[in-house]
């Protein structure tokens with residue numbers, strides 16, 4: 187199937203054969219030869235484990251984030267007291283010296299000595315940079331890409347920003363639910379998804395899944411949107427689906443004096459995604475998840491030249507590991523490139539130049555607003571992963587829609603301003619994709635569990 191055909195299949199909102207591919211308790215998956223299967227095979231057999239490998243490295247596991255920004259839209263109802271919402275930030279000694287210092291070095295030589303002393307004390311790390319790396323870091327810090335960004339700058343340099351070890355704070359069931367969580371999703375869909383104001387979405391989704399008053403289903407307003415705005419909705423919905431797949435796959439199954447056990451909760455999954463139980467909405471949500479996957483995968487393929495630059499380093503101050511990780515990263519990007527059915531981003535924001543530019547701007551502003559809403563998420567664990575995933579998706583969009591040339595040649599040979607990514611963007615991009623990739627993988631697990639259940643009956 188060519189790109190365009192795939193695109194149109196993915197944009198179709200009518201449940202079709204694709205819908206039958208997912209999570210339905212009846213009907214076997216075997217006789218369904220659809221494109222999601224191409225994604226499944228590609229992800230589950232080729233990409234997933236490589237990516238997980240990369241994400242366990244020091245460069246990618248430490249994410250610097252400010253979880254203490256106040257909510258800009260309404261007054262917080264305080265912190266969520268749930269124990270599984272807690273995020274444990276790293277102590278200074280847990281973060282590799284090279285990570286902490288890489289940015290500072292390039293800006294302030296005076297801090298050099300202090301950092302080096304610390305590095306010496308710790309012994310393990312050579313915190314000093316080669317001239318080449320220093321130059322590259324300088325280059326990266328100099329850029330101003332305000333016009334390209336889809337997310338608010340999360341003040342990385344704010345004193346409140348902290349490193350979080352993502353491996354120690356996994357995304358999973360937290361018990362964050364009810365009106366507070368709904369308010370977040372609601373303000374995203376209701377006020378930040380280009381939805382016409384005439385259509386009201388109930389705050390409590392259980393009360394009613396009202397239509398548009400004309401006998402059409404609630405989501406029928408989507409059909410009237412242009413392709414870009416629909417894509418926007420689908421990305422948000424895909425993210426929502428991914429989060430809900432994770433909490434179903436890492437559900438708190440047992441909580442007693444002796445142990446806390448996390449694992450798959452099939453009933454929870456079915457409540458959220460089963461065709462019948464969700465009146466057909468579940469399979470659409472999952473298709474949106476696949477859509478999100480395709481968008482992020484395409485961004486990785488496109489950004490490959492940036493990472494191929496010899497001056498680019500996954501710098502943590504441990505040269506051998508850093509080199510090995512760069513090698514692994516490039517292998518992964520090569521694999522991403524080899525995917526046969528890539529999304530074609532040039533079909534979006536095409537058409538009339540002025541209109542397209544306006545649309546793109548709206549798209550960007552709205553997405554940025556969503557990244558700010560993440561500061562309103564009451565559960566810190568959810569806020570952490572929410573921020574990371576929106577920033578990662580924002581970075582993917584920046585890659586796909588930046589006007590700047592992504593370098594293949596050394597920077598000096600080009601007169602155009604070059605495309606840049608900060609460490610925070612890089613870490614969020616790959617970790618966000620890691621989440622979606624894990625969700626796709628989990629769907630396979632749920633399918634297995636569901637078919638086992640069926641056989642038992």
Ligand SMILES: Cc1cc2nc3c(=O)[nH]c(=O)nc-3n(C[C@H](O)[C@H](O)[C@H](O)COP(=O)(O)OP(=O)(O)OC[C@H]3O[C@@H](n4cnc5c(N)ncnc54)[C@H](O)[C@@H]3O)c2cc1C
Nearest residue numbers: 358359360361362363367370391423426427433471568572
């Ligand atoms: C940013 C953020 C991060 C979160 N992270 C976590 C986490 O890490 N762990 C955790 O346990 N909980 C997390 N939550 C909470 C979780 O997403 C749910 O809100 C919560 O479990 C309650 O679920 P619910 O069944 O009431 O429906 P919700 O998921 O709250 O959804 C509300 C309504 O939106 C509609 N809907 C549901 N899914 C989709 C979709 N994919 N696309 C379009 N519409 C949809 C349905 O009508 C649904 O009833 C997070 C919430 C937010 C806002």
Ligand SMILES: *[C@@H]1O[C@H](CO)[C@@H](O)[C@H](O)[C@H]1NC(C)=O
Nearest residue numbers: 311312313314315316317505
């Ligand atoms: C640390 O690395 C720098 C640059 O790579 C090198 O010049 C220096 O000798 C190293 N120092 C130690 C103690 O290994």
Ligand SMILES: *[C@@H]1O[C@H](CO)[C@@H](O)[C@H](O)[C@H]1NC(C)=O
Nearest residue numbers: 259373374377378551552555
């Ligand atoms: C941003 O989101 C908030 C909260 O949903 C909303 O009230 C506001 O109108 C949005 N602003 C823009 C510019 O979209």
Ligand SMILES: *[C@@H]1O[C@H](CO)[C@@H](O)[C@H](O)[C@H]1NC(C)=O
Nearest residue numbers: 438439440451452453454457
């Ligand atoms: C699984 O989820 C269902 C639905 O939310 C819940 O009722 C049930 O208690 C959960 N199972 C376990 C073992 O926690």
